[in-house]
Amino acid sequence: MSETFHIKATERGVIRIFMANLTTEQAETFTQSPDEDTPAPINRALGVSNLNTDFIELFPLSNLAGVGLAGYLVEGLGVAEEDVKPHASRLNAMSGQVLIVLSQAFGGFETTITPTAPLKWIGTYTEEGSAVKFEPLPSEGAEVTPGTPTGKPPKSDARVGGMIAMYALIAMFIFVGLLIWVAG
Structure with missing residues (x-):
C-alpha cells in the first residue's frame, strides 16, 4: 500500500526520506527531464507535476561511509539527534540509493504526493x-516601541508665539509701572 502525504503551502523544515530502487545509471537521470514536455521520472514517482530539484538529494548510501544516514540527518540536515536516535540502527543499515526531499522542493504550493x-x-x-x-529587556529604554511618544510632546508654533506675546505683555506692564512710579 502506498503512503500518501499532504504538503501544506506553509510547510517548512520537513525532510522526507525514501529508498530508491535504482541502479547507478537510472539514478543519474531520475531527477532530469528528458525534454520540456516530459516530466522527470521523479515527478511521476512522487505524483507531482512541479518539483524544484535544488531541494532534492539522490545518492548512494555508500557515500555516507563513516557517517551513516542517521549522522547525515543530524549533522548535515539539522534534524534533532533525539528524533533520529530511535531509528539510527535501521537507517545506518540501509544500502542502495536514497532520496531526500526537503519541503522547499514543492515550491511553497499545497500538494499531495503518493510515492510509487x-x-x-x-x-x-x-x-x-x-x-x-523570552528574557526581560535589559533597560527601560529598550521597552519603548517605535512610534511611542517619549517625554513631553514638542510645543506647537502657536503655543510658542503665545508664550512670547505673554512675556512681552508682562515686560510692558512692568515697564509702564516703572514709568508711572518714576513720574509720580
Missing part, C-alpha cells in the same frame, strides 16, 4: 528549530 515504485518511504523528520527565549 521505485520509491519506498522510510521516514519523515523535521529540522531542529532554535528555541525561542
Whole structure:
C-alpha cells in the first residue's frame, strides 16, 4: 500500500526520506527531464507535476561511509539527534540509493504526493528549530516601541508665539509701572 502525504503551502523544515530502487545509471537521470514536455521520472514517482530539484538529494548510501544516514540527518540536515536516535540502527543499515526531499522542493504550493515504485518511504523528520527565549529587556529604554511618544510632546508654533506675546505683555506692564512710579 502506498503512503500518501499532504504538503501544506506553509510547510517548512520537513525532510522526507525514501529508498530508491535504482541502479547507478537510472539514478543519474531520475531527477532530469528528458525534454520540456516530459516530466522527470521523479515527478511521476512522487505524483507531482512541479518539483524544484535544488531541494532534492539522490545518492548512494555508500557515500555516507563513516557517517551513516542517521549522522547525515543530524549533522548535515539539522534534524534533532533525539528524533533520529530511535531509528539510527535501521537507517545506518540501509544500502542502495536514497532520496531526500526537503519541503522547499514543492515550491511553497499545497500538494499531495503518493510515492510509487521505485520509491519506498522510510521516514519523515523535521529540522531542529532554535528555541525561542523570552528574557526581560535589559533597560527601560529598550521597552519603548517605535512610534511611542517619549517625554513631553514638542510645543506647537502657536503655543510658542503665545508664550512670547505673554512675556512681552508682562515686560510692558512692568515697564509702564516703572514709568508711572518714576513720574509720580
